[in-house]
Amino acid sequence: TMLRTLIIGGDYNDVKELERLFQQTGRYVLLRATPDYPSGVDLERLLRAYAPEVVFLCTDRLKEALTVQSRIEKLVRGLPVVAFGWDARPEVLLELMKAGVRDFLPLPFNSQQLIQLATRLEEQISQNPFHVEATDLLFTFLPAKPGVGTTTIAVNLSICLAQQPGMRVLLLDFDLNTGMIAFMLQLGNMHSVIDALEMAERLDDELWSQLVSRIENLDVLPSGRGNIGRRIEPPQILNMLKYARRNYTVICADLSRNMEKYSIELMQESKKIFLVTTPEIAPLHLARERLLLLHNLDLADRVHLIVNRWTKRSVIGLNQIEELLELPVFAVFPNDYQEVHEAVSSGRPVSLDSELGKAFRQVAQKIAQAAGAKPSRPAEASQPKKRFLDTFSILPTKLMTKR
Template identity: 45%
Template sequence: MTRAGELVRQVETNAPGIQIIAMSRSSDPEILLESMRAGIREFIALPFQYQQLEEALRRVQEQLSKRPPAFQTSDLVYSFLPSKAGVGASTVALNVAVALSQIPETSVVLSDFDLNSGMMRFMLKLDNGYCVADAAEHALEMDEALWPQLVTSIGGMDVLHAGKLNPGFRIEATQIRHLIDFMRRNYKALCFDLSGNLEKYSLEIMHESKRIFLVCTPEIPALHLAREKYSYLKSLDLEDRITVLLNRVSNRPVITPEQIEQILGLPILMTFPNDYNGVHRALTAGHAIDTSSELGRRFTRLAQTLVDKRPTPPAAATKKRFIEYFSIMPSRAS
């Protein structure tokens, strides 16, 4: 009974208001008293009559309608959306997730939802045979016993990889919502690496996200597609969640970050220097970027920003003066 009492207290701590029914083959008064002290309102002695169970369930239902359980869930849900293929969004997502996991008391799950060309399994040299498709198929009955088999733990981070090429696989919105709800209850921060193809399940993830990071490089094709995607996401009322992460910035860029903000009409949250050798070494070794490098320090700084509870001042509106000279990126016709 002592163990049962500890379990009840733990459950009540994580989900205040949850209703518990105790069953025992003994109806000893001492056991009943201990159950009441543990906060258990309903007790049924075995074997029981179905009417007893029905009445207990009815009382539990009444209590739940008055005081539904309040699960502790996280709102730190981040989507990483590439403006185009090859801008390094997976590298950014991986290293931000790792940096988040190194912050005390910050458990992280990194999910690769690029079902056509997901790179996390390759980048981290994972050999787990289970993947996103398996998680989606079991989303409605996901629990703490099944989940550890689907993910690979690396330090304070769990990784759910995309699996083998599976272009025909479809994920329903209800599966996405159930998966994210489960993750929110079990992790402090959720990071999603998306394909950039704006599939329905990707849009569902973005709707559930606190921040959407549009990852691009300071190149004309990447900036053009970044603006196209931003325009589309604005039509879905997601513009307030979107900021830019500018990757592979050189010391003397042809197009400066300030000009890119004018082009996109979006603030750049952070720039990342071009470190080809550092990225190559990390890929070869199957781990994150060296945190002592300038690129690694930028990821650490971004992670700290994401968990900082101080309010972020609203970004000032940017004018698009520079875009007048950017003739390769015409405005969409109305």
């Protein structure tokens, strides 16, 4: 495993030499090098988009470097920062130590320095892992059988969630066999969730903005076309979710009925699995089979039951459904074929003035309230105190104060 690395500041030739040594040692993967010292907002965006494990910070412009270091410590406490530069005078090193920098890499570089540094950084990260804020609010929508309205529910709940204060929501279409979300919302973007998966290891804000479509404050990644039987590897799912978790408050994923390997992977990453059924014998029978399978996968405790197309004339009552499935009903949506038909025909969400729209809004509020606030930083473990100089190291080389 290579260390995910950002470089901030530095002369072009110095950065190129550092990049060459990264490749030579095989211990670092360079995510991005920026010659500027980013401001607070830009730095936060940079750290969120790339989630580096170490930042190499040039100290040739010491004042700006110290400002960046201070901001990094506030944004991602404990993220290792390695200072590098030509000026290794004692007063410079003292300023860096006071700012919390633990390692200084004098120029010119050599590969042995970087190998030793990588070993120490890996040990440091394993002993004192740092925290990158990421949401755990991934919700998957699983149909008991085709045609029970799961995609309609996933789309409209996602849109209503995106209208909640402080919510940034992403909708993923992982029903690769039908890809109905793009059709329902009349999306023109030709990019798909498959494109995001193929580029999962190098996603950033610029690339992501080209992949997603936006509707009603909601970001959407449709499934695309011709993806039946498409092979998706677990690392692709995990890498894409890592990026999405850092950038969204809530992630919703619409799944197919087929329980593909990637669908199971997504459900294993989920906080809640919404199992959608209608009050009829066939879908309820299949819902029971789904629950048995999810129990065998040790996922039963995450399942929340949604009953769709409910009417007062439904032959099977809600109490009977709960008794049959041994699961409480989380939400009920009324049958409103006319409103759904008009919404799909117009490429819009269900009207919030309709009974169905009001139900979507109420359930979205229920989910948002249950989700609570943004994830907070975990309490820091108590660490033994070290002497001031014990926390700082200068990698051995000939020290130079000027070029």
